[in-house]
Amino acid sequence: MAVVKGSQQDRLIIRHYKPGQRFRRFLFTLILIAAVGVGGYFAGVYDSMSSIRQLTSERDSLQTELLQGEREITRLTQRVGVLEKGGEVDRKATEGIRQTVKELKAHVATLEEEVAFYKGIMAPSSNDKGLRISKINIQPGDAAGQYSYSIMLTQVADNSSYITGLAAVNFVGTQAGEKVILPLRDLDGDIADLGVKFRFRYFQEVKGTLSLPAQFVPEQVQVVLQSTGNKAQRVEESIEWPGTGEA
Missing domain, CATH: 2.60.40.1400 (G protein-activated inward rectifier potassium channel 1)
Incomplete structure (x- = not known):
């Protein structure tokens, strides 16, 4: 081919045309994206399930501790009730004993006064x-x-x-x-x-x-x-x- 000196020349590139290659690249990219998405989804699901199992285990443990705490509270409440009743009984018994002692002292004082009275009648002093x-x-x-x-x-x-x-x-x-x-x-x-x-x-x-x-x-x-x-x-x-x- 003759070339004229001093004019601009265009470069001609020759490539082999393969009709299915472009489609295969697109399909591979699509499959790769889908695989990454599915993998991320299942990884998230797995992580979520693991967290759920851990939280469930912690919840069950806390419920067990709560139940034990409620039972302990019930036991202590019953114990306090028994002690309060016992203390009330003790207080009533003590007060009853004090009242009895007070009445006995008053009775003794009355008897002593009566004895002194009769002694004064039967055996007075020389001037009385x-x-x-x-x-x-x-x-x-x-x-x-x-x-x-x-x-x-x-x-x-x-x-x-x-x-x-x-x-x-x-x-x-x-x-x-x-x-x-x-x-x-x-x-x-x-x-x-x-x-x-x-x-x-x-x-x-x-x-x-x-x-x-x-x-x-x-x-x-x-x-x-x-x-x-x-x-x-x-x-x-x-x-x-x-x-x-x-x-």
Whole structure:
């Protein structure tokens, strides 16, 4: 082929044409992509299944521990209940014993007081003989201004015969700012006379219930005993009103 000097020349390349090669390359690439995708999918599935199995195992282990913990809580709760009941029983028993001891002590004190009282009657001191006022006791009642009273009269040593006489009981206080003396018969409806008659050999108790006037403020209780007969005696005693100012 003749070449003209000075003109541009085109290069001619000759290739072998194979119609199926291009299609095979495309198919191989497609298969490779699909294989990688399927492999990644199954790898992910396997990894997920492994994680699921591990989490399931941990869940089962935690459920077992939870069940054991619940059983332990139940056991401890029952134990606490038993201990609380036992402690309550112990407290009640202790309180019962304390109350019994308290009652026994009070009973013993009462008995000792009674023994001392009878000893004082039967074996008094040399200067303590004849008619005596052993005790004056005033206690609040159920209603306002209401009181129970008890006056113990005794005949000490000289108790070979009965002693008789009158007991005058007066209540000293203030009413409307003035000094007032009220006899027992004005306060106790069961007493009709100015004095309470007594007759006894060893002792006698004068007792009853009195009601104070609304404006009366008691301060003292005065008791005067006057016996009759050959050995007549006069005995006087006054005590402060318990809780002076109450009415």
